[in-house]
Amino acid sequence: MNLEQMGQAARAAAFILAETPTRAKNQALLTMADALEAAAPEILAANARDLEAARESGIGEAMLDRLMLNPARLKAIADDVRNVVSLPDPVGSELDSRVLENGMRLSRRRVPLGVVGVIYEARPNVTIDIAALCLKTGNASILRGGRETFHTNQELVKVIRQALALNRLPEGAVQYIGEPGREWVSGLLKLDKYVDMIIPRGGPGLHQLCKEQATIPVIIGGFGISHAFVDDGADLVRAIKVIDNAKTHRPSACNSLDTLLVHRAVAAELLPTLSTAMAQKQVELVADAEALALLGAGPARVRAAVEGDFDTEWLGLTLGVKIVADVNEALAHLREYNASHSDTILTSSLSNAERFINGAPSAAVYVNASTRFTDGAQFGLGAEVAVSTQKLHARGPMGLEELTSYKWIGQADYLIRD
């Protein structure tokens, strides 16, 4: 099939899914979960081929681990699908309803977006994850996985489509672009006749490509510099624990701390303790001149910050440190250095907390909490499609509701406009 045909099939499937009752969608998801476990031999054999090819091409151990499936991981993926079954279906609920002066009952009803295109890298669980979330919300999906998981994804998609067919749902509801070549990605990004939203799941490079090439709305997200500001008067003992958690709980995550801003009044007390805590976790500090002077004697490795350091999302055991005069200077730093994801203030001042909440340009702003909470599961959304750092449609963790749109419904008695 070419992209035009895939688009047509997806749109036709989307019309059917939009009117498929929750029970039927859930039944297909349960079939899918069971079929994933039943097809474990085929899936794991395909995964072994991908792993072998990846090893031959010299991919690093971390990446190999992300590619790798085993029976336990496959079971976890199937269980994730069963979890999606347990979530409430947002489709059909009404956002609001009112009766206009002319007697028209006007409401907004949640509907699926239609067709969702997803471009992702490496991890094969994304294939099942996205297909399940889209199916639950009545959306057709067109998937484009990474080259490294080609064989695994072929098997996974086969299982998904068999589950759809067994439940008399259109196989066009989940389609996978298996052919190699960047032109398939470029083509998908311009398929605005059929596709309603593009979700890139990958690094900034993939997001940039989508922004530049797509004629379809793109959800940009999953990255950004995260900041913590320790205010004068904060509980410094507990502040260190929050900083430690935000930095070292999972350093590779996009909501991990990148830059620590410290109020000048507490720097001399906080920074030596910070150095000790960070040394224990092998975190290297990258400090501005003023912070460097206070950190130099501590046990943690430290170097002077250079141009670009405060623009860097470290995704590892490095932490920028800078002294600021007050909450306003902290906010000025956030704005200059592209805060867009998760930022926190550690303070006991009500007014500074409110200043920070309103002034920080980020998708998620915390008061006295770790930045690590920005996550669909932590926020109780039940599932996470992506973490948006743009301001249109959805911001921050996106769950099932964010895979829906709405339509206006006006009901009346042969009403005309005067």
Place this chain on the structure above:
Amino acid sequence: MNLEQMGQAARAAAFILAETPTRAKNQALLTMADALEAAAPEILAANARDLEAARESGIGEAMLDRLMLNPARLKAIADDVRNVVSLPDPVGSELDSRVLENGMRLSRRRVPLGVVGVIYEARPNVTIDIAALCLKTGNASILRGGRETFHTNQELVKVIRQALALNRLPEGAVQYIGEPGREWVSGLLKLDKYVDMIIPRGGPGLHQLCKEQATIPVIIGGFGISHAFVDDGADLVRAIKVIDNAKTHRPSACNSLDTLLVHRAVAAELLPTLSTAMAQKQVELVADAEALALLGAGPARVRAAVEGDFDTEWLGLTLGVKIVADVNEALAHLREYNASHSDTILTSSLSNAERFINGAPSAAVYVNASTRFTDGAQFGLGAEVAVSTQKLHARGPMGLEELTSYKWIGQADYLIRD
């Protein structure tokens, strides 16, 4: 100023506007409204220059009328600004709030989008309209009006910026790209570093250009084929009145009726009456073969539909007519012929009404009502920024709320993630 500098100024202004209280924003709007009336001599003189240039370039009378300002129209524009003052400010309200199991209070608070870019044609009232709606919602705006209104817009923007300065708000809050040249539009569409949303107000060509060139989310809308389906069992006398209203109330509007679908069982009774009603309003009918046979004897002008007719948004006194077997065939037609804006079913069947509501792919779906209601004022939104026909962010008429995003706010007591 170049675009980069305009973007920087807009972003800086947006940070200030985001924290400006409603009262201060309203005061600036009131100053603006008064100043527009006070500056009537300068504005009308500039408008006269635009009109003269337009006449020389041979622009048609309809377009000249859209360009033209007079004291009454200027007063109406100022009153529109005063109306915006009276609307509730959505910024700062909370969408929802909950306490998570770990004790974190998690809420979503409405915030401005940031910087809105608007590209529009002809009518100078759009300049004031958009600037006022953006200011009310704490957004900075970068405006690009049509060449035809250059002098008028220069005067209008001068008044706006004076009103901002008088109220100690940053002048960068409203900026206007006056330089000629398509490269300014292309540049604005790629200013994703500073601009959060692009609203094109114009025809499909402008929307297509924005879709293709923008690296910023674009709100697509304002056009689409509108359909009415007359079901078996409908009140045919009142159905004619609704069709007449939908077609002839304002034929040039995007929510005016383009195609009438008629259930076969009522066609022989409905179509002769329709012909009489349409003949009175000088509407030409464009009919499929079956409808043509029933319309041929009537007084209205009628011709056989050809390829492309049912894909045409008439924007004038033409109406497509087609016979269908039932609601399902009507929905199939809607899907094939790109329904996306406003569609209505005229029926007495509860189940067919529900089928149509759920099956129509449009932003606004009506039961027994004219399509002409798709409009911010009619829907009680108080103001209309655009009518979106895409599914992301907002669909249908967009009011003040649709000029906002939200941020997640997590408040706790030095909480870390386990």
